[in-house]
Amino acid sequence: xxxxxxxxxxxxxxxxxxxxxxxxxxxxxxxxxxxxxxxxxxxxxxxxxxxxxxxxxxxxxxxxxxxxxxxxxxxxxxxxxxxxxxxxxxxxxxxxxxxxxxxxxxxxxxxxxxxxxxxxxxxxxxxxxxxxxxxxxxxxxxxxxxxxxxxxxxxxxxxxxxxxxxxxxxxxxxxxxxxxxxxxxxxxxxxxxxxxxxxxxxxxxxxxxxxxxxxxxxxxxxxxxxxxxxxxxxxxxxxxxxxxxxxxxxxxxxxxxxxxxxxxxxxxxxxxxxxxxxxxxxxxxxxxxxxxxxxxxxxxxxxxxxxxxxxxxxxxxxxxxxxxxxxxxxxxxxxxxxxxxxxxxxxxxxxxxxxxxxxxxxxxxxxxxxxxxxxxxxxxxxxxxxxxxxxxxxxxxxxxxxxxxxxxxxxxxxxxxxxxxxxxxxxxxxxxxxxxxxxxxxxxxxxxxxxxxxxxxxxxxxxxxxxxxxxxxxxxxxxxxxxxxxxxxxxxxxxxxxxxxxxxxxxxxxxxxxxxxxxxxxxxxxxxxxxxxxxxxxxxxxxxxxxxxxxxxxxxxxxxxxxxxxxxxxxxxxxxxxxxxxxxxxxxxxxxxxxxxxxxxxxxxxxxxxxxxxxxxxxxxxxxxxxxxxxxxxxxxxxxxxxxxxxxxxxxxxxxxxxxxx
Amino acid sequence: xxxxxxxxxxxxxxxxxxxxxxxxxxxxxxxxxxxxxxxxxxxxxxxxxxxxxxxxxxxxxxxxxxxxxxxxxxxxxxxxxxxxxxxxxxxxxxxxxxxxxxxxxxxxxxxxxxxxxxxxxxxxxxxxxxxxxxxxxxxxxxxxxxxxxxxxxxxxxxxxxxxxxxxxxxxxxxxxxxxxxxxxxxxx
Numbered sequence: 001x002x003x004x005x006x007x008x009x010x011x012x013x014x015x016x017x018x019x020x021x022x023x024x025x026x027x028x029x030x031x032x033x034x035x036x037x038x039x040x041x042x043x044x045x046x047x048x049x050x051x052x053x054x055x056x057x058x059x060x061x062x063x064x065x066x067x068x069x070x071x072x073x074x075x076x077x078x079x080x081x082x083x084x085x086x087x088x089x090x091x092x093x094x095x096x097x098x099x100x101x102x103x104x105x106x107x108x109x110x111x112x113x114x115x116x117x118x119x120x121x122x123x124x125x126x127x128x129x130x131x132x133x134x135x136x137x138x139x140x141x142x143x144x145x146x147x148x149x150x151x152x153x154x155x156x157x158x159x160x161x162x163x164x165x166x167x168x169x170x171x172x173x174x175x176x177x178x179x180x181x182x183x184x185x186x187x188x189x190x191x192x193x194x195x196x197x198x199x200x201x202x203x204x205x206x207x208x209x210x211x212x213x214x215x216x217x218x219x220x221x222x223x224x225x226x227x228x229x230x231x232x233x234x235x236x237x238x239x240x241x242x243x244x245x246x247x248x249x250x251x252x253x254x255x256x257x258x259x260x261x262x263x264x265x266x267x268x269x270x271x272x273x274x275x276x277x278x279x280x281x282x283x284x285x286x287x288x289x290x291x292x293x294x295x296x297x298x299x300x301x302x303x304x305x306x307x308x309x310x311x312x313x314x315x316x317x318x319x320x321x322x323x324x325x326x327x328x329x330x331x332x333x334x335x336x337x338x339x340x341x342x343x344x345x346x347x348x349x350x351x352x353x354x355x356x357x358x359x360x361x362x363x364x365x366x367x368x369x370x371x372x373x374x375x376x377x378x379x380x381x382x383x384x385x386x387x388x389x390x391x392x393x394x395x396x397x398x399x400x401x402x403x404x405x406x407x408x409x410x411x412x413x414x415x416x417x418x419x420x421x422x423x424x425x426x427x428x429x430x431x432x433x434x435x436x437x438x439x440x441x442x443x444x445x446x447x448x449x450x451x452x453x454x455x456x457x458x459x460x461x462x463x464x465x466x467x468x469x470x471x472x473x474x475x476x477x478x479x480x481x482x483x484x485x486x487x488x489x490x491x492x493x494x495x496x497x498x499x500x501x502x503x504x505x506x507x508x509x510x511x512x513x514x515x516x517x518x519x520x521x522x523x524x525x526x527x528x529x530x531x532x533x534x535x536x537x538x539x540x541x542x543x544x545x546x547x548x549x550x551x552x553x554x555x556x557x558x559x560x561x562x563x564x565x566x567x568x569x570x571x572x573x574x575x576x577x578x579x580x581x582x583x584x585x586x587x588x589x590x591x592x593x594x595x596x597x598x599x600x601x602x603x604x605x606x607x608x609x610x611x612x613x614x615x616x617x618x619x620x621x622x623x624x625x626x627x628x629x630x631x632x633x634x635x636x637x638x639x640x641x642x643x644x645x646x647x648x649x650x651x652x653x654x655x656x657x658x659x660x661x662x
Numbered sequence: 663x664x665x666x667x668x669x670x671x672x673x674x675x676x677x678x679x680x681x682x683x684x685x686x687x688x689x690x691x692x693x694x695x696x697x698x699x700x701x702x703x704x705x706x707x708x709x710x711x712x713x714x715x716x717x718x719x720x721x722x723x724x725x726x727x728x729x730x731x732x733x734x735x736x737x738x739x740x741x742x743x744x745x746x747x748x749x750x751x752x753x754x755x756x757x758x759x760x761x762x763x764x765x766x767x768x769x770x771x772x773x774x775x776x777x778x779x780x781x782x783x784x785x786x787x788x789x790x791x792x793x794x795x796x797x798x799x800x801x802x803x804x805x806x807x808x809x810x811x812x813x814x815x816x817x818x819x820x821x822x823x824x825x826x827x828x829x830x831x832x833x834x835x836x837x838x839x840x841x842x843x844x845x846x847x848x849x850x
Contacts, residue, residue, distance in 0.1 A: 517710040533793070553746035553789050553834070579712040580833035583744070601711075626746050627787040652794055 033489050039482060040492045042069040047512070050444050052457065052505040053112050053126050054478070059498025060107045062128055062139065067444070067455060067505055068480055070494030078137045078146050079107030079130045083595030087146075090597055091571065091606040092301035092526070099133050099151050100289040100306060108132045110501040111162060111228075115206070119166035119233045119449030123510035125211045127162040127171045134158035136171055136204055138211055140297075142516045147295050150213045153182050153288035153310055154200045160226035160242055164206075166233045166449065170216065170271065173202040174226030174242050178249075181220075182288045193251035197223040200312070201242060203271055212294065215307075217278050219269065219322065220314045222375035223249050225258070226267075228333055228399075233449050234340035236358040238272040241343050243327070243334035247374065259349060263326040263382070265374065266334055266345050268361065273321045274313055282318055283311035300519070300526040300603050316376035323365060324379040325356055333399035337408065337423050338449050342387060344408060346397035353397050353410060355426060357387035388426045393419050398439060399502075401446030403453040403483055409446075411438040411458065418458060418481065420488060432488045434479055436462040443483070444505035452507060456481050456488065459500040466493055476500055517581040519602030526604035528573035533557045538649040545570045545647070547636075551585040551599065552577040553626035555651060556619070559634030563647035566614060566640055572597070575604040586622025589636065596622050611638040702739030712833035715749045716741045719837065727757040727765060734769050735778045737785075746789035747835035748801075750809075750820060752843045753827075760843055779805050783846040789835040792818060792826065807846050820844060 042048050048066030051073075056062055060080030064073045081088030081097065088097050088105055097103055107130035115125040125147075126139045134155035140147040152158050152173045160174025178197040180186045188196045199221035204213050225246040232239035247264045250257035277283065288310050295302040315322040329347035336343050343356040363369075364384040371381045396414030403409070407429070410419050416437050420430040440459045444452040458479040467475055475495030482489040521531060530536045530548040536557040539546045545568050550557045556574075564570055574587045578601040588596040592609045599605045611617070621632035639645045704716065716738055719725045728751055732738055741747060757765050768777040782805035790801075797813040812819045818826040824842035 517708060533791070553744070578833070580714070581706075581708050581711045583833075626744050628746075 032491070036489070036491045040068040040070065040480065042066065042071070047508060049508060050452070050455075050505045051508055051511055052442065052444075052503055053114065054459070054496055054503040055109050055112055055128060055501045056497045057110065057476075057499025057501050058108050060109050060130070061497060062109060062112065062126070063497040064144065065478075065494070065496075066508075067457065068491065070478065070480060070492050072494075072497070074144055075497055076139055076144055076146065078128055078139065079109055079135065079149070081105045081595075084598070086595050086597040086605060086607070089595035089607070091608055092604075093295070095302040095304035096146060096149055096293045096295060098293055098304035099135070099291045100153075101133060104133045106132075107135065109137075109498075110159060112502050112504045113162040113164040113171055114504045114506055115168045115211070116164055116166050116448060117168070119237075121445055121448055121450075121504075121506045121510060122168075123506060123514065125168075125206075126504070127164060129158045129161035129173065131157055131159050131176065134173065134175070136162050136173055136213065138206075138213060140211070141511050142514050143297070144515075145295070147211065147297075148213055149291075149293045150204060150215065151290035151292070152202050152204075152215070153290040154198075154218055154286070154312070155179075155202070160201070160229045162204075163229040163231060163240070165231040165240070165271075166237050168206045168208070170203045170205055170231075170240075171213070172229055172231075172240055173204060174229055174244075175199050175201070176225055176227070178223035178225065181286070183286050190251050193223060194249050197249070197251070199223050199226060199244075201226060201229075201240075201267075201269065202310075203240075203274065213292075215290075215310055217274060217283055218310055218312045219274060220312050220316070221267070221322070222247075222315075222377070224265070225254075227331065230334055230336045230343075230447065232336055232340050232358065233338070236336060236340035236343075238270065239358070240269045240271055241334050241336065242267040242269065243331040243345060245330040245332075245348075259330060263328055264330055264347075265379070266325040266327045266331060266343065266356065267377075268323045268325060270321050270323075274318075277313050277318050277321065278311065283313050286310050286312050296525075297519070298523055298525045300524065300529075300605065320365075322377050323361075324374050324377050325361070325385050326371070326379060326382045327354060328352065333397070333410075335400040335402075335447065337402050338404070338451060340449070342423055344400045344410070346400065346410065348396055348398065348413075350397065351392060353390040353393055353400075353421075354382075355387045355390065355423070356385045360387065361385045390421050390426045390428065393421065393428055394431065399441055401441055401443040401456065402451050403443055403446070403456075404451045405453065407483075409441060409443060409456045409483070409488075411441045413437055413439060413461070418456060418488060420483070430487050432481060432490060434458040434460055435466055435477070435493070436460060436464060440500070440502045442503045442505055444507065447504065452505075454482070454484060455491075455505070456483050457503065457505065459496070459503060461499070463495075467495060478503075518579055519600055521575075521577060521579060521602040524575070524602055524604060526573075526575070528571070528606055529604040530573070530575045532577065533651075536649075536651075538563070538647050540647050543568050547572045547649075549574050549587075550577050551575070551587065551621065551632075553583075554621075554628035554632045556587075556621070556632065556634050557651040558649035559651045560653070561634070561649045562637040562639075563645050564611060564636060564638050565643055565645070566611060566638065568611065570609045570611065570636070572607045572609065572619075573604060574599050574607070576601050578602070583625060584623050585625055585632075587619065588622050589619040590617045598623060614638050614640050702742045703744075704738055704742035712831065714742050714834045715745070715747050715832040715837050718830050718832045719749070719751055722751075722839075724753045724755070724839075725751055727754045728752060731765075731769065731777060731781060735774060735781050737778070737781055741785070741834075743834070745787060745834040747832075748786045748788060748790040749835065749837050750784045750824065750826075750840045750844065751837050752784070752824070752840050756824070756840065756842050779846055780843070783807055783809070783844050784840075791831075791836060792829055792838070805846060809844060 050067040077087035113127040134152035138148040155175040156177030156179040159176035162171035178199040205216040224244040229242040246258035328350035333346040369384040394412035480492040576599040824840040828839040
């Protein structure tokens with residue numbers, strides 16, 4: 001500690017002097033070793049070693065970076081509309097954002113969970129939580145697209161999620177805000193919190209083959225705030241560990257009122273026991289409403305179904321299923337080491353990091369070493385479960401990841417640093433500053449039984465002077481550190497999309513070989529597809545005009561359309577006939593109160609357009625596709641309501657009489 | 663430098679037919695091969711997409727002369743890119759109909775410009791299916807000259823000499839197989 005204080009002091013004194021002398025952040029330069037550039041340089045045309053899937057926070061999206069280069073490859077729209085890709089704007093993708101509250105075009109995406117087999121990342125799917133309107137999404141890693149979103153009932157906000165189990169049996173959803181349950185009268189005074197507000201944690205099963213999610217069961221919990229979680233692994237497989245705060249059950253000024261007690265809890269849930277109770281019919285079916293949205297890759301369209309029932313197991317009444325472990329001061333991160341023996345809890349306001357032992361917890365449960373009950377749930381004795389404490393590690397511990405050599409890496413928000421410590425001896429062995437105010441951190445494979453080591457990536461909340469300034473709002477930042485040697489070494493800064501919370505990195509070879517290149521046109525089952533130019537047509541159905549349009553370098557078929565009238569709704573169903581990798585076509589029409597479409601090879605997508613004036617409206621391809629991309633255009637004519645202009649259409653008809661002026 | 667340029671199409675061929683993967687392992691900046699590395703999409707490893715116009719020609723045993731000529735004329739890279747292209751692809755027999763020694767002469771380095779001119783007269787930068795071709799239509803070809811089409815009883819003929827005998831859809835356009843080589847108009 002002395003060492004670190006000295007260094008802090010040194011930096012504090014040195015920094016202003018340097019600042020006055022030169023605009024270059026010298027402090028940073030000295031933090032970067034000479035070979036850092038070579039270590040992150042990925043030559044043009046070469047591949048990164050890892051993919052990193054980074055949460056976008058309040059952007060609602062997920063971004064994909066290469067590590068070690070820090071290059072951004074893709075922003076995957078998940079919970080927020082994305083006009084760039086037509087996500088949430090096309091008729092086919094709108095149902096993905098449906099909820100029991102209707103269409104919700106935004107959310108706050110916090111945590112990433114890559115699918116696992118035997119506790120090792122398998123590269124099939126990546127899950128993410130929607131914090132605001134409680135949801136979990138599944139992204140398919142063949143297509144890098146959101147394949148499914150399920151809403152979570154009986155939840156006030158899905159923060160403690162998705163945190164997957166070691167064979168992807170479940171992703172979980174713990175409510176950040178306790179609330180009256182959905183099937184009770186919610187019109188109650190807020191100050192009746194203690195009697196009316198409850199918490200739940202949901203176990204959402206994942207189908208082994210399809211990945212499809214289903215709410216298997218919920219566990220009714222005391223009205224605390226669920227924060228984060230981690231599945232047991234190896235010997236602790238079958239357990240899930242949740243951190244919670246506000247055991248005071250305050251409903252106002254939580255900043256003060258939820259910090260009254262010395263200890264809150266880590267809540268240990270034996271989900272195998274819960275499965276037994278579920279099988280034995282101990283669950284109570286509750287009438288609720290939640291949306292379940294699935295994107296069908298063959299139909300190229302999503303469906304949204306409102307589900308109406310969930311099974312709830314009561315933690316108070318069903319024994320041996322839930323235990324509370326006292327944990328100092330508002331625990332945040334709750335992380336299990338690769339062996340599954342150690343559970344590391346980080347109290348945001350605590351001076352130590354308690355490390356709990358799964359073996360000791362089992363003994364304490366067997367011996368009923370309880371110090372009492374909390375809302376009917378047995379509370380284990382702190383000392384009976386504790387393996388040891390990391391003493392004075394830093395200020396404001398948040399999250400811990402692990403390497404493959406027995407070390408843990410904990411982020412400290414308040415003191416803005418990563419601290420490396422030995423899981424067995426609990427000794428701090430190294431610390432590095434982060435610029436500035438780190439939140440989550442990520443080691444490739446760090447939350448699994450098989451960390452790949454090599455790097456730790458800090459996800460920082462504040463960047464201030466790190467990049468060229470861009471006005472009041474600045475990029476949030478990732479920082480890459482080498483952990484190959486005894487000492488952590490800063491290698492690289494790179495800016496991120498939105499606000500990064502958790503991220504997970506995975507070896508590239510586990511994903512890249514499965515990456516899909518095109519959608520096969522012969523497998524296209526979209527009901528509005530035109531699977532060749534000869535199927536292109538325009539049809540009127542009442543006041544709906546359906547344009548079955550094809551796109552291929554460098555024209556649309558049809559590209560001259562007449563007979564649309566005021567009061568009509570025009571549906572452009574665009575089928576991209578290309579069967580060539582990286583050859584999407586875009587589609588946009590002047591004045592549309594909508595976004596563009598971006599249609600992948602072999603795919604069909606639909607843009608709805610309600611003309612608001614009479615005239616000629618150009619449309620064109622928005623994605624530069626070919627030498628004659630600029631020629632890839634067309635016109636649609638809108639006539640007054642009651643006009644007798646009939647539907648007509650064509651491409652390549654140069655005879656002026658072919659489309660008569662009727 | 664000239665040697666390197668000449669070697670280039672061969673390197674391309676090797677890249678197409680041998681495992682392209684291996685090229686990912688050495689770093690381009692260190693490798694001497696970097697100097698002759700392809701600049702277009704011909705080396706992209708992709709067994710899923712349709713074949714591009716070059717790969718269609720390469721896959722045809724009736725077009726070995728055309729493929730060799732495309733390499734000598736350094737047109738492989740351009741024709742592997744996004745295009746789109748319509749390639750009127752003369753068969754080996756079509757090349758054999760030319761006066762004796764013509765092809766061999768064109769394959770000489772000093773005749774490269776002439777070869778390029780002839781081959782570019784067989785390519786237009788639109789993807790035109792036969793449905794889009796009609797009688798009396800003129801097409802502007804890549805070399806800057808025009809080709810005139812006639813369509814009689816469904817038979818499409820270019821410049822009154824070359825007939826389309828078959829058509830193959832490619833990822834980046836169309837390959838229309840023709841039974842004669844088109845000769846660009848003589849410039850004044």
